[in-house]
Amino acid sequence: MSVAELKEKHAAATETVNNLRERLKQRRQQLLDTDVAGYARSQGKSPLTFGPTDLLCCRTLQGHTGKVYSLDWTPERNRIVSASQDGRLIVWNALTSQKTHAIKLPCAWVMTCAFSPAGQSVACGGLDSMCSIFNLNSQTDRDGNLPVSKTLSGHKGYVSCCQYVPDEDIHIITSSGDQTCVLWDITTGLRTSVFGGEFQSGHTADVLSVSINGSNSRMFVSGSCDATARLWDSRVASRAVRTFHGHEGDVNTVKFFPDGNRFGTGSDDGTCRLFDIRTGHQLQVYYQQHGDNEVPHVTSIAFSISGRLLFAGYSNGDCYVWDTLLAKVVLNLGSVQNSHEGRITCLGLSADGSALCTGSSDTNLKIWAFGGHRRVI
């Protein structure tokens, strides 16, 4: 077959795919009889009200000398690892504000960090295209630096995000500017599976974020510059289980909902969205005008432990607290007393849900907890 004939077939196939996508979009639209907020209102759900001092900044963690790009909590004992433009990871005891480790990185251009489930190791990745593992119990070298205990190399682009598979310290999932996600075996340093890429169906642009399902650790979602999120089964690397369309810009951040049947996304289009993993439905859009016709990008999100609250950091310094059921902003942590002086770049909830940690371009991390009067029903 000649190139010209192939190109004709290509054009026909493109039209087929576009028609199928349009049919799918319309059929899906017919099934969207309500969004979450519409349903919650029909059930008479009361709005949340937060007093001005209900969510308080109770700790400020100082020590980085550059913007904080990423943070992660341990599953226990309230420790946090943070990664910064200063080329370091710091491990904090969030309760006492003490630093337990300050790790100078071989490559200063770090973008992501993660705590292992057992709390013995931390991982990081960035523009060196590698994921580096540090054992927190190992001896420092003669310069006082913690040595790299394992290097996971194989990505052909920057490592944007990493997360350990829950309940085991052996496997980690990374996302990359090379358009793939990879599941690694840390013991061998080898790739167990590659999701997407040149020879498999997957994202068609840089992948910026991953989130593993806490209820079913075989499932994870990824968010990409191709404006989609994709759900993967780690046992099936050949194709995504489902692709979620809707965003009109890069999907910068993805996070599983606490019940494991939904996940949230944050995008350059200024919206957060909630998707259902079993049906693929877009259940809710979270968007509110910020003022001055600006549409700031969503840079990071986290859910409270019940899922009632969605915390979203924006590129203009706002940090909206959304009521996920009624799709209303109940608080802006970016403008309360004692808030960060720069924009919030990363967010994370403690394992017991009692505290939110925010990291900022002002070089600090802050811990927020509920300091008001709690009513039990």
Next chain:
Amino acid sequence: MFFLMPLKSFNFCPFFFLFLHRREMQSGRLKTVVSPIPQRIRSFQAADTRGKHRVQAELKRLEQEARFLEEELEQIERMEKASAASKEMLGNVESKPDPLLPVTNGPIIPVWDQWFEGPQEAQGCKCWIL
């Protein structure tokens, strides 16, 4: 001269640039392509073959995508409406105790208030790591 491109809207490394790839716009999205460095003049026939393989690979990908979309269209006929998912979500959210909510299900766990049991702005360890 090599440069490292700032890869996203991260205000990441404003000074350093290292050319690994040249990026091209494709309907608003960035796509990474490899910039070919011609070593010698290629024959028209060889160039035709390279173009053919690329188009064939792309065609295969589109045919695969079409199959996936047809599968999804079949699945969607058996799918529940969005209200069912909303109902389930409401039930799950309201049944779980949440320490960050002013009104929540019990039981209250005392450790939720650990953040206010010591000095709120801890005096310890404000050292800078240089």
